Each structure stands twice: as structure tokens, then as C-alpha cells.
Amino acid sequence: MSLEESKAFVEAWHTIMLIGAISLVALGIIVYLIYQFKVALVKTLKDKYDFVNANEIKWFKAVFICFGMAAALAINLYGMDEIAGLSVSFFVRLFFSVAGATLVIYIASLVLDYYYPTRLNVKLRRLRYTPRTSGTGNKMKLLSEDEEDVHLNEGMQAEENVFSIDYDVWVDEKTSEVKIEKYLGHLTSLQCHNCGFYTMRVNREEIIETNEDGTPKELLKHYQCAYCKNVRLPNLT
Ligand SMILES: [Zn+2]
Numbered sequence: 001m002s003l004e005e006s007k008a009f010v011e012a013w014h015t016i017m018l019i020g021a022i023s024l025v026a027l028g029i030i031v032y033l034i035y036q037f038k039v040a041l042v043k044t045l046k047d048k049y050d051f052v053n054a055n056e057i058k059w060f061k062a063v064f065i066c067f068g069m070a071a072a073l074a075i076n077l078y079g080m081d082e083i084a085g086l087s088v089s090f091f092v093r094l095f096f097s098v099a100g101a102t103l104v105i106y107i108a109s110l111v112l113d114y115y116y117p118t119r120l121n122v123k124l125r126r127l128r129y130t131p132r133t134s135g136t137g138n139k140m141k142l143l144s145e146d147e148e149d150v151h152l153n154e155g156m157q158a159e160e161n162v163f164s165i166d167y168d169v170w171v172d173e174k175t176s177e178v179k180i181e182k183y184l185g186h187l188t189s190l191q192c193h194n195c196g197f198y199t200m201r202v203n204r205e206e207i208i209e210t211n212e213d214g215t216p217k218e219l220l221k222h223y224q225c226a227y228c229k230n231v232r233l234p235n236l237t
Helices: 003-041 045-075 088-129 145-151 154-162
Strands: 165-171 178-184 200-210 216-225
Touching: 003 045, 045 088, 145 165, 154 165, 154 216
Parallel strands: none
Antiparallel strands: 165 178, 200 216
């Protein structure tokens, strides 16, 4: 490659990096907006809860992958007036751009995995405990654990007692309309008493007693914090 060709290549390279960096920032913003739009389209609060619980962290990670790659491309513009050909500095800069992207994506995923669940939990609690509206437009009341049993069949009660499942029973006191919502406990993060993050999840369930027909009667739930690896004594929630 002649000096002229090498200069032309690096010049084209800088143009591509500039357009690419701007496009990737735009893409990250678009991904974020698409996610917010999808959340807004979910109709009920319960469905919103499930959607946000299952998707928010994944989508935010995708946003930061776009931003991390944008950072890599932007780093390739550093000192573009001095680097006019395929010199050593061109490759050193290339190396730092890859390292920079890795750092941005790695830190973002750490934050999203360990710190963010605490904030997400506040959002989820709000979705779960905002008073529901009945078919006739009345505000419904959430029953306590003791009050709700009359509305739950035997199977549901067994599930609540044995598995990491919670049923929320909402009742319209004027019309007696009832809404039952099912929450899967192993998908819900609890607060870790050791580190304070909402990263404590059931990581293993062990059957310690079975009914005559072989179905589990009592389970031992093993909780472990995804952040500090602290374990919680079984069944103490
Ligand atoms: Zn912890």
C-alpha cells in the first residue's frame, strides 16, 4: 500500500467511524424508545409487571451495547488530524477503542445486574400494589394473606404454601368482583440482608416431603444473592 493509498484509507476510515458512532448513539436511543413504547402498549398493571420484570434489564443492556460500540467508534476519531496513515498510533488507538467499548459494556452490565434491580424493584412494587380498577370502575382493595384464602381454591393455596408463588386477591367491595393475580416468587428478587441489593433469588428448590401421589408437599427453598453470594436460610423470607 502506497503512502497515498494509506492516507486515503484512513480518511475513509474516519468518515465511517464518525457516521457509525452517530448512528449507534441514535440506535441506542431508538432501542430505548421502542422498549418504552412496548411497555406503554401493555394494558393491565399485572401484565406490565410481568413484561417489565422479564424484559427491562435485557433491553437496557442492548441500549448500552449500542452506546459501548459508539464509544469504540468515537475513540477511533481521537487525534484524527495527527494520524494520517496506517501508523503504529492508528493500531494503538484501535486497540484502545476495543478496550473502551468492552469497559463501557462491562460496567453497564454490572450496574444493570446488581445495582439496578433495587430501583427496578421500586417500580415493580408500584405496579403490583397500585389499586386495581374493577369492571364497573371502582377502586379495588387488596386482601391480606388471611382474608384472601376464601377466594383461592385448594390448589392455589397449596401452591402458595409449597412453591414460591404468591396470589394477590383484589376485591371490589361494592360489587364483590374479584381479581386474582399470580406472581412467581422465583422470578422476584428479594432484598439481600447482607449487601442490601435486591438480588436475592431462589436458586434451588428441594422436595423434602411428598404426598402419597408423589406430588411435592413441602419444598426447601435455597436463596442465594447474585451479588455477594450470601445465602439465606431456607423458607425465611
Ligand atoms: Zn447480597
